[in-house]
Structures are given as C-alpha cells and as structure tokens.
Amino acid sequence: MSLRIALLGLLTAAGPASGYDLTKLFESSISNAWQARHSQIYPELNKMAADGLVTVEEEGPRGRKTYTITEEGSRELRAWLLTKAPSRLYRSEGALRAFLLPMLEPDEAVALLRAEVTAYETRLAELETIHAAKSSQKKSDFGVYALDLGLRQTRMMRDWALETADRIEEASRNRP
Amino acid sequence: MSLRIALLGLLTAAGPASGYDLTKLFESSISNAWQARHSQIYPELNKMAADGLVTVEEEGPRGRKTYTITEEGSRELRAWLLTKAPSRLYRSEGALRAFLLPMLEPDEAVALLRAEVTAYETRLAELETIHAAKSSQKKSDFGVYALDLGLRQTRMMRDWALETADRIEEASRNRP
DNA sequence: TCCTTCATGTAACCTGTTACATGATTCC
DNA sequence: GGAATCATGTAACAGGTTACATGAAGGA
Numbered sequence: 285m286s287l288r289i290a291l292l293g294l295l296t297a298a299g300p301a302s303g304y305d306l307t308k309l310f311e312s313s314i315s316n317a318w319q320a321r322h323s324q325i326y327p328e329l330n331k332m333a334a335d336g337l338v339t340v341e342e343e344g345p346r347g348r349k350t351y352t353i354t355e356e357g358s359r360e361l362r363a364w365l366l367t368k369a370p371s372r373l374y375r376s377e378g379a380l381r382a383f384l385l386p387m388l389e390p391d392e393a394v395a396l397l398r399a400e401v402t403a404y405e406t407r408l409a410e411l412e413t414i415h416a417a418k419s420s421q422k423k424s425d426f427g428v429y430a431l432d433l434g435l436r437q438t439r440m441m442r443d444w445a446l447e448t449a450d451r452i453e454e455a456s457r458n459r460p
Numbered sequence: 461m462s463l464r465i466a467l468l469g470l471l472t473a474a475g476p477a478s479g480y481d482l483t484k485l486f487e488s489s490i491s492n493a494w495q496a497r498h499s500q501i502y503p504e505l506n507k508m509a510a511d512g513l514v515t516v517e518e519e520g521p522r523g524r525k526t527y528t529i530t531e532e533g534s535r536e537l538r539a540w541l542l543t544k545a546p547s548r549l550y551r552s553e554g555a556l557r558a559f560l561l562p563m564l565e566p567d568e569a570v571a572l573l574r575a576e577v578t579a580y581e582t583r584l585a586e587l588e589t590i591h592a593a594k595s596s597q598k599k600s601d602f603g604v605y606a607l608d609l610g611l612r613q614t615r616m617m618r619d620w621a622l623e624t625a626d627r628i629e630e631a632s633r634n635r636p
Numbered sequence: 637t638c639c640t641t642c643a644t645g646t647a648a649c650c651t652g653t654t655a656c657a658t659g660a661t662t663c664c
Numbered sequence: 665g666g667a668a669t670c671a672t673g674t675a676a677c678a679g680g681t682t683a684c685a686t687g688a689a690g691g692a
Contacts, residue, residue: 286553287651293560304671317555324652326673346660346671365560366568370553372579374613377546379493380462382609384469384541386601392542403548425562433558433620437550440616444609463679480643500680502645522643522688 285364287328290318292337292361295353297426300341302348303329313427316411316434332357378441385448390456397449404442411435461540463504466494468513468537471529473602476517478524479505489603492587492610508533554617561624566632573625580618587611 294309295301301309306329307322329351332338337357340349353361378400385393411434418428470485471477477485482505483498505527508514513533516525529537554576561569587610594604 286556289560290556293556293563296560296563302671303673314556314559316550317559318551319549319652321653322672323654323674326671330673344671347673348671361560361563365557365564365572370557370576372554372583373495374492374552374610375494376550377462378548379606379609380466380469380490381541381546383490383493383603383606384465384472384537385605387469387472387537388541396541400546407548427559429561429624430555430559432624433555434550436616436620440612444612448605448608461679478643479645483643495680497681498644499646499682502643506645520643523645524643 286318287320287324288332288337289361289364290314290320291325291328291332292353292357293426295338295351296358296361297424300350300352302344302350304348306351314430317430382444382448385452390452394449394453397445397452400445401442401449404438404445408435408438408442411438462494463496463500464508464513465537465540466490466496467501467504467508468529468533469602471514471527472534472537473600476526476528478520478526480524482527490606493606558620558624561628566628570625570629573621573628576621577618577625580614580621584611584614584618587614 290310291306294306294314297313298305298309303322303326307320307325310318310320310325329338329349333340333351336354337360338351338353341352342350344350381396385396388396411431415431415435418431466486467482470482470490473489474481474485479498479502483496483501486494486496486501505514505525509516509527512530513536514527514529517528518526520526557572561572564572587607591607591611594607
C-alpha cells in the first residue's frame with residue numbers, strides 16, 4: 285500500500301512522470317522516508333493503471349510511458365492520509381544492535397558506536413546540504429517536513445551513539 | 461538475517477527458551493527494535509537447529525522444545541555485531557505521511573499532527589514505565605541502550621509533530 | 637465440563653531485493 | 665563506432681503477515 289501512496293504522492297508533487305522519472309524521484313526526494321527500485325515501481329504502475337488510479341497520457345520515444353494521476357487516484361491518496369492510522373512499528377538494524385551491545389566488551393562496543401557517530405555525521409552533512417538548497421529555492425513545500433524529520437532522526441541517532449559510547453567508556457573506567 | 465540475530469541475542473540474554481517463550485520475549489523486550497510472530501519464529505528456529513546455531517536440549521510437555529545457543533551460534537552473533545555494517549535505510553509510514561502533509565489543507569494537517577502527538581505521548585508514558593522498572597531491578601543490561609534509543613526516538617517524533625503543527629498553524633494564520 | 641493458556645506448526649499471500657534481459661537514443 | 669544514459673520489463677528469492685489447524689495441560 286505504501287508504495288502506491290508514495291507514487292501517487294510523487295505524481296501529485298511533481299506532475300506527470302514516467303516510471304523512470306519516478307525511480308529517480310524516489311532516490312532524490314523521498315528516499316529519506318521510503319525506498320523502491322524500478323523493478324518494484326514498473327509493475328506497480330501497471331497495476332495502478334489497471335485500477336484506474338493513474339493513466340498513460342502519452343507514449344514517448346524508447347517506449348517511455350508518461351503517467352498522470354486520476355481523480356480517483358487523488359481521492360485514494362487523500363483518503364489514506366486522512367483515515368489510515370500510521371503504523372508506529374519500528375524495525376531497525378541499528379536498534380537491534382543497540383539491544384545487543386551489552387554482550388560485547390566495553391572497548392568493542394565503544395569502537396562500534398564511534399564509527400556510527402562518524403557515519404551519522406556524514407549523513408547529517410548531506411541532509412543539511414539538501415536542506416539549504418531547498419530553503420533557498422522555495423519551489424514546492426513537498427518534502428520540507430519529511431526533510432526536517434530526517435534531520436531530527438539523524439541528529440538523534442548521532443547523539444545517542446555519542447552519549448552511549450561515553451557512558452560505556454566511563455562505566456568501564458570506574459570498574460575495569 | 462536480522463531475525464536470526466535477534467533470536468540468538470534473546471537466547472544469550474535470557475538463556476535457554478522455547479519458541480513460545482521467544483515469541484513472548486520478542487513482544488516484551490525487543491519489540492522496540494524488531495518484531496516477529498510465532499509463524500516466523502518456529503520455522504526459523506528449526507532452520508537454525510539444522511545449521512547448528514542452536515540445539516534442542518530437552519522436550520517438555522505439550523511438545524515443548526527448549527532451545528539453547530551453541531558455540532557456533534555465539535560466534536555467528538559476535539561476528540555479525542563486529543563486522544556487519546548496519547543498514548541505515550529508514551522506512552516509515554510516518555515519514556511518508558510527513559512528506560505528503562503539504563497536500564492537505566492546513567487545518568487537516570494540523571489535526572493529524574495533534575493526533576500523532578497524543579499517540580506518541582501515550583507511547584512515551586509506556587516506555588517510561590518500562591524504563592523505571594528496568595532501572596530499579598538492575599537484572600541485566602540487555603535492552604537498556606535500545607530502550608534509551610526508543611525513548612529518544614519517541615520523544616523526537618512527538619516534538620517534531622508538535623512543532624510542525626505549530627508551524628503550519630502559524631503560517632496559515634499569517635496568510636489565510 | 638469448559639475455558640484459557642501453552643505449544644507448535646503450515647499455507648497463502650504480500651512486499652521488497654537482486655539479478656537477468658533487452659533495446660532505443662544520444663553524445664563523443 | 666562505442667559508451668553512457670534512457671527506458672521497460674521479468675524471474676528467483678528472501679523476509680514478513682494473516683489465517684488456518686491442531687492438540688495438550690491446567691484451572692474454574
């Protein structure tokens with residue numbers, strides 16, 4: 285379901301687009317919240333067309349098909365946003381790792397966490413670049429709230445890793 | 461892979477247990493980081509036994525099988541923790557919703573966000589209760605870092621929803 | 637006796653990833 | 665002519681959810 289919603293959202297935000305365009309839009313605009321490959325996108329667009337949520341308005345060179353969202357598609361998207369309670373289940377390899385951290389030696393755990401901090405710093409820098417670009421261009425509001433959420437998420441993870449590393453280090457100094 | 465790791469982790473943290481026990485442990489201890497149903501856990505335990513990562517030490521009443529982690533299982537778990545770089549891909553229905561928020565009317569978006577705030581407050585209260593219980597009993601360290609992460613995650617989401625609602629409300633008051 | 641909990645399993649289905657496959661167009 | 669990019673698709677597999685199915689043990 286979520287893939288459908290994401291595609292309808294992108295077609296609303298960016299206007300008519302091909303599967304190829306949507307694959308790139310996925311990477312550049314929504315990858316912070318959801319991911320999908322072309323191998324999942326193409327069949328889904330075909331199903332959505334069969335269900336009347338999108339139409340193929342024109343076929344360009346190289347078999348390019350440009351999809352446009354229909355009235356029904358917009359209704360479906362709106363209904364999902366307004367009525368469907370979001371699943372708050374959270375699945376993360378990072379959190380699983382966090383759970384298992386106490387089974388490592390303190391210095392091993394600290395080394396892992398310091399590496400995580402670096403990775404999150406890098407990611408943060410990327411997101412901040414994107415954020416700066418978005419703020420200046422003022423083109424569309426789509427993505428601004430999700431980008432803010434991504435920034436907060438990344439900062440939170442970095443802070444957690446940093447503070448947890450310090451905590452473990454201090455505890456192991458006190459009783460080695 | 462992650463399911464295997466989670467099961468090996470639980471067997472390390474809680475000692476020998478049955479599939480039934482592990483299903484409940486999943487819900488009570490690790491659900492913040494990962495979820496799995498019994499229909500996924502039972503077949504996986506059988507595969508893990510075939511691969512020599514766990515052994516069935518005893519069979520109790522009602523066909524109960526108690527699994528114990530093997531040396532090889534411990535090695536596998538350690539290796540995963542120390543060598544496998546965690547995927548930092550983030551997929552969340554909440555974030556997808558955040559992306560699409562600008563397509564709603566301001567008052568609709570604000571209402572959704574206020575409801576989110578309430579939901580996260582509730583979740584936060586639950587986690588804080590668990591946290592308080594864990595802190596006092598001091599039984600095992602397993603889960604403390606993941607629980608801390610869960611608390612930060614939930615607070616971050618609540619704050620984001622709250623501040624975004626305020627932001628949208630103010631913007632719509634200035635130019636209605 | 638009946639209900640609840642304990643206990644394990646399978647089957648159908650949906651979602652997502654990786655890899656394979658093909659061909660047109662454009663630019664150098 | 666050759667490489668990069670545009671463009672669409674399928675197949676095999678892995679991971680996860682929902683529903684179905686069964687039965688033993690324990691307590692009211």
